[in-house]
Amino acid sequence: MWVVVNGSKHEVPDALTVRAVLDHLGLTQGPVAVEVNREIVRRAEHATHRLSDGDVIEVVQFVGGG
Amino acid sequence: MPRKNARALVVGLGGLGCPAAIALARAGVGHVALLDDDEVDPSNLHRQILYREGDVGAPKVLAAARALEAFGGSSRFEPIRARLLPETALELVRRFDVVIEGADNFPTKFLAADACGLAGVPVVHGAAVRWYGTALAAGPSGPCYRCLFEDIPEDEAPNCDEAGVMGPVVGVVGALQASLALGVLDGQAPFGRLFTFDGKADTLRALAVPKRPGCALCAGPRPRALAREDYLKGAACRAPS
Secondary structure: EEEEEEEEOOOOOOEHHHHHHHOOOOOOOEEEEOOOOOOOOHHHOOOOOOOOHHHHHHEEEOOOOO | OOOOOOOEEEEEOOOHHHHHHHHHOOOOOEEEEEEEEEEEEHHHHHOOOOOOHHHHHOEEEHHHHHHHHOOOOEEEEEEEOOOHHHOOHHHOOOOOOOEEEEEHHHHHHHHHHHHHHHHHOEEEEEEEEEEEEEEEEOOOOOOHHHHOOOOOOOOOOOOOHHHHOOOHHHHHHHHHHHHHHHHOOOOOOOEEEEEEEOOOOOEEEEEEHHHOOOOOOOOOOOOOOOOEEEEEEOOOOOOOO
């Protein structure tokens, strides 16, 4: 299936979870906040929320520096 | 509100707070309070642009106020040499029209979000690590910092001394925070958009942040007070000793 992550189209295996897509794309450095189709998916649900073809995903790194 | 009558609080006079405070002062914000309990360290100088080598060891808020006053202009500066604390945060933020949060640790970021949410004061959050930074303005009715980031991370999230921060990245994000704060003071509502800046890819993205049902801060009944134990997690971002 195709998903859009931070504005770029990616082909990924069907029905991956949010966490699996993050792993697939190498977005594994530290915690992230994720929106799927403009709704926030809580961190606790990243490992279970399954994605569908055409989903639009935004991944924001959760950083604490200043 | 005329800017000369406006009151802004900058929480954290580090890489983000320095450029933000400069921009607020030069935009004519009448009263700019500066909150930080730290001293200037040599490792700060590449990105904390209010300080010079001679300031090393001085309290940041005093060095910052001195540098801002040296520019001239009509702003008044109020240095507050303290940490933001659950016991006093609500009372403090109520005195201001807008808060810029550029703290270097998660507990202070969440405390600023909660205090401003409870007090009904707009807050502009900023954060940066390495080549990546984010900014988000939150209005009194949300969406808020907790809609997106929920709670202090249990797992390791990078902060600045562990990971390092590129000077230009905090310059971009701090200036963007000031721009959002001026929007608030000018009566616009620049709320609910998260900006991400990637200094390696040279991309700035704006992302609409929806209110999250069940958000502990802005959905449903709000807590009335701030409890110290809610902020006793995570490590501060300090020079390694």
